[in-house]
Each structure stands twice: as structure tokens, then as C-alpha cells.
Amino acid sequence: MSGRIRNTPVSSNKSVIRRLGGQNVVVFLIVVALFAFFCIVSPNFRRYSTILSILDYSYYITLIAIGVTFPLITGGVDLSIGTGLICYSLIGGYLVVYQGWPVWAGMIVCVLCGALIGLLNGFLVGTMNLPPFLATLCTMMMTRGLGSICSTGLGIPWPTAGTEGGWFRTIFKLNIGDLKLPLGFLWILLLTALMSFILNHTKIGRYIIAIGSNKEATRLSGINTKYVYISAYVISGIFAGLAAIAYSAIFASVYPGTGAGFELEGIGGAIIGGVSMTGGVGSVVGTLIGVFVICILKTGLPFIGLQANWQQIITGIVLIAAVLIDLSRNVKGRAINR
């Protein structure tokens, strides 16, 4: 090369990867530390049944968090997933309980409804150029109302275990004799692997990251950004639909008017897990780990005598810490640019 052109140092790139990997490891250690802390402080916490209940209550949050990771990486957000999951569960449950539909059909309805609302979000953001916050705030309100209308304002009990159609609850918790197996966690791991693959190794994943990096540049690269947005929000919607199934399977009844706030736990988990609010950066594995910080706090704090309100305050503080980490990482990134 005759020294005409200088070689670019490669080391900085590797350290970026290490740093991203580093955050996953750090958050994972926080999960372990939190768990250990609660185990030590509260004897009641160290029971198999506690671990089971942490997992039970984590599924629906984890699912919406995995889903919302995709809009977040485009630089957007999806607020409709919380009220959405309740809405889909109500619609599906209504058809199953009052219309005699088979449970599997009700489950498919949940996912389809999610995909539809995702499509609407994607259309509003990608085609109509609405800001994501605004677009999904609107669908958030719409789904809340829609759920109440469809269920005529009543709570809906999906079939309980042991009754006809109750089999669907075993998707998430399998009972073999006295032993209860948290089967749902297996699905979560599989879905995490699948979505991680989609994000990192397929076109749509690549374009979602690209849009989060620089929307205009992506458009000028000849990519149809409209479809990329729609895909990101449909993914988010489908996962809200899956979360609806998980929610129905864990809780005895689903009540209209609830669900607001779930989305914040999901988004919070994703951000603790290293997804950048400004887009372009994030991983599904990180999101999974991040959600568990929130879920363990949620289950663990009551064991040391701190009730729900305290849990929210502490979750808020954890979130601030996570965002500060994100900011400092951005500053470092900028320093490299210069």
C-alpha cells in the first residue's frame, strides 16, 4: 500500500463490541445480585414457588419488551402494547367464553388483533409520518376503549385449568404430579433466540437498525422505509398478542380498563438492557435480561416489606441509572467520532 493511505486502527471497533457485550454481562450480574440479595434478606423468598411466581409474572412483560425492542431500535416507541394486550385478551376471551370458540382460535385472534394494531401503528408512523409517541398514544387509548366495548365492560375468565380448554394454561406452567415446571420460560428463550436472529441476521433487522442510525440516509440508500416501520410495529403488535395469551394463562380473569403501565415496564426493561432511546442500538438478549431486573424487583420488594408504590419508585431510579449509562455511552461514541 506504499503508505499512501493510512491504516485505520481496528481496536476501537472491538472495544465497542466488548462494551455492548459488557453491558449485558453487567445487567446480568445485577439480576444475580438482586436475586441473591432478596434470598439472603428474606427466607420466604428462597422458595421454588417464589421463583415460579417471578417467572409467571414475567412472561407477559418479557414478551411485550421483546416486541417493543424493535420500534425502539428504529428510534420510535410503542405505547399501545400495555392496554393492547388486555384488549386482545378480552376479545379472544370473549369469543372463547361467550361465543363458544375453541381456545386455540381465541389465541390466534389475540395474535391477529395485535398484528392489526401493529399494522395501524406502522401505517401511522411509516406512511402518515406521525411521531411514534403520538401515534401509539392514540392507539393506546383506542385499544383501552375497544377492550371494554368488546367485553361489555365485564371481566372475562379464560377457561381455568382442568376444565375444557384449560389446557392452554399448561403452555406456560406444566404440572407433572406435584412438580410445577415453568415451561413458558423455554418459549421465552426460544423466541429470544429467534428475534435475536431476525434482528442481527436478516434484512428486516438490518434495516430496522439502519433507520435508527439515520433515517434519511436509509431512505436515500433506496430502502422502502415505510415497510421497515410497518414491520417493526407489526412485530411489536404480534408480541403484544403473544403477551395477551401469556397474561390470560397466568391470571384467572382479565379486566377491562387495566393494562396501562405495562408498556412502561416493558420499555423500561428494554432500556435497562441497553436499547438506546435514540435508536440504532440494542439487542433482544439485553432486553430479556433487563426485564428480569424489573420483574425481580417487582416480586422481591414486597418480601422485604416494601409495597407496590416503593417498587415503582425504585424501578424509576433503576431506569434513570440505565439511561445515564446509555448517555455516557453516547458521549464516548461521539468522542470516537472526533
Place this chain on the structure above:
Amino acid sequence: MGDIILTMKGINKSFPGVRALNNVDFELYKGEVHALMGENGAGKSTLMKVLTGIYKKDSGTIIYDGKVVEFSNPREAQQAGIVIVHQELNMLGHLTVAQNIFIGREFMKGIRIDDERMNDEAAKLFKRLNISIDPTEKMSNLTVGKQQMCEIAKAISNEAKIIVFDEPTAALTESEVNELFEIIRDLKKKDIGIVYITHRMDEIKLITDRVSVMRDGAYVGTLISKDSTKNDIISMMVGRVIYEEPKTESKVPEDAPVVLKVENLNAGKLVKDVSFELHKGEILGFAGLMGSGRTETAKAIIGADPKESGDIYINGEKVEINSPRDAVKCGIGYLSEDRKRYGLMLQRNVAENSTIAYLENFLKGIFIDKKKENSETEKYVESLAIKTPGIDQLIVNLSGGNQQKVILTKWLVRNCDILIFDEPTRGIDVGAKSDIYKLMNELVKAGKSIIMISSELPEILRMSDRIIVMCEGRKSGELRIEEASQEKIMHLATMWI
């Protein structure tokens, strides 16, 4: 020179209220570098955006490779072989070099993206172009020059027949410019037609074959580069030749009061032990290579970046400046090199941008006194000759030179006596450039003092009363204008490299 590859004839394009292109003709041969020149807002970029399908033309014909074409989006143009290397680089910082080059046409292995193959292909491509860049490097880690080379590589891999460069050298260092020119000469040999939009006169003879000039959205004419002089081109561009005379001696008296004194300033790696004095009514030039610490010094002075040590005196009095707010209170106004990012609220209008730094002066109770705001702004629009349809025009619609004047207005409204111009004429065309020069001379005559950071040596020599040269974060020398020359400055600027 080869055959004609592109003919644009009678192109018209209007935006609401503006006739952007008025019956423009343009012609390009294979293997030719064809410069497109004109003041900002003359329509160069618009013409190229029409060509590549970013804008739709109102009328006219485009004949490309023997066929009449009309591209409805950049992708179609790209597929046909016409690519723009944009002025503001359009790179995806979070992706790797190879991922950027093949964005939109990834190699696939089933549904999986074949990143290994993309890295291989990118490496081959770089080898062919004699560029050494690691394809797995993250794009945001590259310098602007390298990023640009990636864009060129991307264009080549698209089998481009026409490459449009939109002010490619605006942000490059000198050695990077030379690398770029070598690549462009290479592309010529490959029979690729090149449109080269630039503001830099010296590049015309260096790299281009012909030069077409546009003015106010209309085509003025085409010259053969080697047969034309700088003045020919300038007079075509502005229709008039005005230039501020270069300074040969300083008119600032030796004993003019010191308005700003900086002592042993340290801040980060690029500001080490910097001391200097700024006299009243003086233009103090800051010369040096890119990354020599000039902007960083300015930012440390105005408190935008934290300083580690050092004292600052204003009119002999020691002051503490820990934030830009403090600096403004001390009467220091900073005009950033990156106007759009640090200087302006692009989506707000001229009046709002002018008064933002001194809003407390425009209050009536708790309300903003719009009348006062407007009348004050009008005053400056007139005295600085800001070209705008009205003070309610959005900044984003003004040309670079006029945007610069609005930032200046902001500091003048605030009564700043010390003005720091960082690359005052970057991206500004010749006509507006001399406007800015004239303004700066008028300002110092009126008793203001100016620090001017500039990478263009002619600008430094034309404007400064005194010149400070920086190298590797340190002051490497100080020259009076009477003794300064390009050679002396370059010698000081590279003293420790």
C-alpha cells in the same frame, strides 16, 4: 473524451414561492469531470436532485445513455447507474463499513444475511480502489474522509456510470483531498462521468475538464477548465466581481487595549497551555491543520467544554467562565463551524433566532414583546443585508451565507464585543463570502474584536491583523500580518508532526 452519457435539457422546477430551476441545460461526457459551480441557492444541488429522482422535475427532458429517462426515486437512479455522494455524508453509524456499502442489496444465504461474503466483497472492492479500510470497522469510527471513500466504493460497486460529488472536499484534510483526487482520476480512466459540485476555485484547474456555471436557478454557460481564469468563473457566478482587498498591514495600533487575555489554558488533549491576547478592533486569525485544537480552544474559552486550568481576563478583569451562559454574559459570542447543529433553530424564523440570546431584553412583563423583537430584527436584516423574504421566514430556507448573518445578528443583538468566528465561510459561496469579509471588517472598525478560526490560508492572510498558529493542541507561533506568508504558517502548523 468519450461519448455523451447525459444530456439534461430545459429543466424546470419550482417550489412554493421559488423558481429553483429555470430552463437549465447540462451535458456530461463519459470519463469527464464536469464542475458545477454557482452561489448557494443557484440550483446546483437541486439540478442533481432532479437527476437522481429525489425531486420530480416540472418539465424538461433527461437523456441518459441514449434513452429518455425519468427516475421517481433515488433507488431507480441508483439501479440505472447514477449515484450521488452527498455533501452531508449519509452513513449509518451503527453499522459496519461492509453493511453500509451493501445496504439495500445484501448478499443472502437463505433468509440470513451473508455478512462474511459482504466483508469479502468489500475488501476486494477496497483493494481495487487502493483504499485501506477494514470492512468490519464500525462506520462511526471512521474519519469523514474515510467515510466518503466508503460512499465512493459503494457507488463503484453499484456499477455507477455517473457519480455526482456534492462538495466532496468541504470537510477533508489536505492529504485526504489528495487521496480523493487520485481516486477521481482513477474513475475517469474507467470512463465514469463525474459531476463535481464545488465552491473551491483552486480545485477547478486541478481536477476538472469543464466547468458549468449556474446563477439564480438558471444556466449561465460552460467553460473549458484549463482555458479559463478564476475571474472568468467568478464573474459568471455573481455577474459582478467584488472582493475585499487582502490586508497587507495591520491598522490596529500596538497599544490598543487588550479585551481578552487567555493564560495557560488547558482542556483535554487538544488544548495545552494556550496563551494569547486579543486587542480591541483586531481580527486575530487562528491557523492550523484540522485537529490542531483551534475549535477546542474556542470551546474551552466559552465554557462549552470543561477546562482543566487557565485564566481568562476580559478588559483586564479576571472572569470565571464555566458555561456558554457565562461567556455570553462576558460579551463573547461564538459562531460555530457547524451552523446547523450549534448555531441555529432551523425550524424557527429569523426574528426568533435573532433574539434568542437576549430574550430578557424583549420582554414586556412575562410576555415577549413581538413588536420590539420584529423592529430590532428588521434593523439588522437591513444593516447586514440579510437576503430573506421577511423576518418570519424559517431559517432552514435561507442560504448558508444568510444563515451565518443571522447568527451574527444574534450576537450583535446581545451586544457581544468579542466574536469568535469558527470557519466563517465554510460552505458559503464566493459572493456571500466577500459579503461576510466586508461585514467582519466593518465590525472591527466599529470597535468589536474578532477571533477567526480558519483552515483556508488565503482567508487567514486576507483578513487577519495577527495570526496565531496551532499544532497538536499547542500554540506553535504568532505572526504579524506584515511578516506572515503561507509557507511560514504551514511550517508552524506542522512543527511537531
